[in-house]
Amino acid sequence: MSHHYIQFTDVHYAYPNGYEALRGITFRVTHGEKVALLGMNGAGKSTVLLHTNGLLLPSKGEVNVGGIPVTKKTAPGVRRAVGMLFQNPDDQLFMPTVEEDVAFGPLNMGLEMAEVQRRVREALARTGAGGLEKRSPFQLSGGQKKSVAMATILSMEPEILVMDEPTAELDLAARNKVIDIISRYTHTCLIATHDLDLACGLCPRSILIDGGKVVADGPTEEVIARLKEMI
Amino acid sequence: MERIEKAITSLQRMQGSGPESGLHPLCLFVITVAYLVAMLSVPVSAFTMLLWFALYPVVMAALTGLDFTRIFTGSLIALPFALLIGLFNPIYQTRTALRVGSLAISEGWISYLSIILRSMLSVQALLVLVSGKGFTGLCRSLESVGMPRLLSTQLLMVYRYLTVLLQEAVDMTRARRARGYGRRHLSMKMWGAFCGQLFLRTVARAEAVNRAMLARGFDGRMPRYQPVRQRWTLRDTLTLGASLACFALLRFVDISRIFTHLL
Ligand SMILES: Nc1ncnc2c1ncn2[C@@H]1O[C@H](COP(=O)(O)OP(=O)(O)OP(=O)(O)O)[C@@H](O)[C@H]1O
Ligand SMILES: [Mg+2]
Numbered sequence: 001m002s003h004h005y006i007q008f009t010d011v012h013y014a015y016p017n018g019y020e021a022l023r024g025i026t027f028r029v030t031h032g033e034k035v036a037l038l039g040m041n042g043a044g045k046s047t048v049l050l051h052t053n054g055l056l057l058p059s060k061g062e063v064n065v066g067g068i069p070v071t072k073k074t075a076p077g078v079r080r081a082v083g084m085l086f087q088n089p090d091d092q093l094f095m096p097t098v099e100e101d102v103a104f105g106p107l108n109m110g111l112e113m114a115e116v117q118r119r120v121r122e123a124l125a126r127t128g129a130g131g132l133e134k135r136s137p138f139q140l141s142g143g144q145k146k147s148v149a150m151a152t153i154l155s156m157e158p159e160i161l162v163m164d165e166p167t168a169e170l171d172l173a174a175r176n177k178v179i180d181i182i183s184r185y186t187h188t189c190l191i192a193t194h195d196l197d198l199a200c201g202l203c204p205r206s207i208l209i210d211g212g213k214v215v216a217d218g219p220t221e222e223v224i225a226r227l228k229e230m231i
Numbered sequence: 232m233e234r235i236e237k238a239i240t241s242l243q244r245m246q247g248s249g250p251e252s253g254l255h256p257l258c259l260f261v262i263t264v265a266y267l268v269a270m271l272s273v274p275v276s277a278f279t280m281l282l283w284f285a286l287y288p289v290v291m292a293a294l295t296g297l298d299f300t301r302i303f304t305g306s307l308i309a310l311p312f313a314l315l316i317g318l319f320n321p322i323y324q325t326r327t328a329l330r331v332g333s334l335a336i337s338e339g340w341i342s343y344l345s346i347i348l349r350s351m352l353s354v355q356a357l358l359v360l361v362s363g364k365g366f367t368g369l370c371r372s373l374e375s376v377g378m379p380r381l382l383s384t385q386l387l388m389v390y391r392y393l394t395v396l397l398q399e400a401v402d403m404t405r406a407r408r409a410r411g412y413g414r415r416h417l418s419m420k421m422w423g424a425f426c427g428q429l430f431l432r433t434v435a436r437a438e439a440v441n442r443a444m445l446a447r448g449f450d451g452r453m454p455r456y457q458p459v460r461q462r463w464t465l466r467d468t469l470t471l472g473a474s475l476a477c478f479a480l481l482r483f484v485d486i487s488r489i490f491t492h493l494l
Contacts, residue, residue: 050442053446055442055445055446075445076448076450079445079446079447079448080448082446084446086439086442086443086446088439090398090436091436091439091440091442091443092443093443094391094440094443094444095367096366096367099456100367100456103454103456104444104447104449104454104456105447105448107454107455107456108447108448108449108450108454109448116456138394138398152447156447156448
C-alpha cells in the first residue's frame with residue numbers, strides 16, 4: 001500500500017481572469033504522511049488543493065495521484081480516492097437535509113442502501129453532528145456546517161484526505177473532534193491551515209507557499225519559524 | 232427590500248421544515264393540483280364560493296401539524312404581484328355586483344379581491360405541499376410515477392441554483408444595509424450595480440457548488456436517498472377520495488346559498 005501519494009511537478013495555474021495563482025509548485029506527499037500546507041492569505045493554498053482531485057487542471061506541469069496523472073478523463077476516478085473538505089462549508093452542502101448530503105457521496109459510489117445508512121450514521125457521530133440528520137444545512141451555524149461538511153467526506157471513506165481550514169470557526173469541542181479524526185486517520189492527509197497548533201500537533205512535515213511558489217518544505221517547526229520570519 | 236428578504240428567508244426555511252404529513256407525497260401532490268384547478272376555475276362572479284376554498288390551507292395545516300401563520304406570512308410574497316395585476320379592475324368594471332346595507336360594491340372590486348385571494352391561496356397550497364417532504368420529496372415522488380430522471384435532476388438543479396441566488400441577494404442586502412447608514416432606497420444606478428454584482432456572485436457560488444458536487448462523485452444524476460420507501464396506504468386513498476369529493480362539492484354546489492336558504 002504505497003500508492004496513495006500526491007505528486008505535484010512544476011504546476012502552474014492561472015485563473016480565468018488571468019491571475020497567476022500558482023507559479024511552479026513541486027512537492028510530493030507519500031503514503032500515510034500528514035502534511036500541513038501553510039501560507040498567508042492569498043498564497044495559493046486553496047488553489048493547490050483544488051488541483052489534487054482535478055477540480056482545477058494545471059495550465060502547465062503535472063499532478064499525479066497514486067500513479068495516475070490527473071486529467072479531465074481520470075478526474076472522476078481520482079475523486080473517489082481523494083476526499084476534499086472545502087474552505088467554505090456553504091459550498092460543500094447542497095442537499096435539502098443533512099442526512100441526504102452525507103449520503104450523496106456514498107450513493108454516487110454505488111453502495112448498497114444499508115451500507116450507505118451505516119456510513120451516514122457513523123460519519124455524523126464521529127464529527128459530533130449526530131442529531132442534525134433531518135435539519136436543513138441552511139439553518140445550521142457556521143461551525144455545525146463545518147462538522148457536517150466533514151461528515152460528507154468521511155462517509156466516502158477516502159484514501160487521501162485533503163482539507164482546507166478544517167478547524168476555522170469551530171469551538172473547542174468541535175476542534176478537538178476534528179483533531180481526533182485526523183490523528184486516527186492512517187492514510188495520506190494534506191491540510192491547508194492557519195491553525196499553527198494543529199499543524200505542530202498533527203503534522204510532522206509542512207510545506208510553506210507564498211505567491212504561488214513553494215518557499216519552504218520540511219519539519220513543521222522549521223517551516224513555522226520561516227513563516228514567522230515572513231510576517 | 233427588507234420585506235423581500237424576510238419573505239425569501241421564510242420561503243427557504245419552509246421547504247421541508249415542517250413535520251412530515253405521513254401522506255404519500257404523490258397523494259399530496261394530486262390533492263394540491265385538484266385544489267388549484269377547482270379553486271382557480273371558480274367564476275369571478277361567485278365570490279362567496281371562493282371564500283370556502285380559503286379553508287383548505289387552514290384545514291391542511293391543522294391536519295399535518297404545520298403552523299398556519301407561517302404559511303400565511305409566506306403567501307404574502309404573492310401580494311405585491313396580485314395587487315398590481317388587478318389594479319385596473321375597480322376602475323373599469325363599475326357595475327354594482329353586491330349590496331351590503333347601503334354600500335354598493337362594484338364588479339371591479341369583487342374581481343380585484345378575487346384575484347388577490349386566488350393568488351394568495353395558490354401560494355398557500357404550494358407551501359403546504361413543499362413544507363412536508365420539500366421540493367426534493369416532490370420531485371422524487373414524481374419520478375416514481377414516471378417523470379424522467381433527467382427532468383427531475385434538472386428541476387432539482389434549478390431549485391438549488393435559485394436558493395443560491397436568493398442566499399446571495401440576502402447576504403448582499405445585509406452587507407449593504409450594514410454600511411448604508413440608514414439610507415433606505417437605492418438609486419437606479421446603484422440598483423444596476425447591485426444586480427450586476429448579484430449575477431457575478433451567483434455564478435461564482437454556483438460554480439463552487441458544482442465543484443463540491445463533482446468532488447463527491449456527481450455524474451449528472453442526483454442519487455436517491457430513501458432509507459425507508461414510502462408506500463401508498465389506505466389512508467392515502469381515503470384522504471385523496473375525501474379531498475376530491477370536497478373540492479367537487481365546493482366547486483359545483485354553492486354552499487353559501489344553501490346555508491342562506493336554511494336560515
Ligand atoms: N476565482 C478566482 N479568480 C481569480 N483569482 C482568484 C480566484 N480565486 C482565487 N484567486 C486568487 O488566487 C490567489 C490564491 O488564492 P487562494 O484561494 O488559493 O489563496 P489561499 O492561500 O487559499 O488564501 P486563504 O488563506 O485566504 O484561504 C489569490 O491571490 C486570489 O486572489
Ligand atoms: Mg484558501
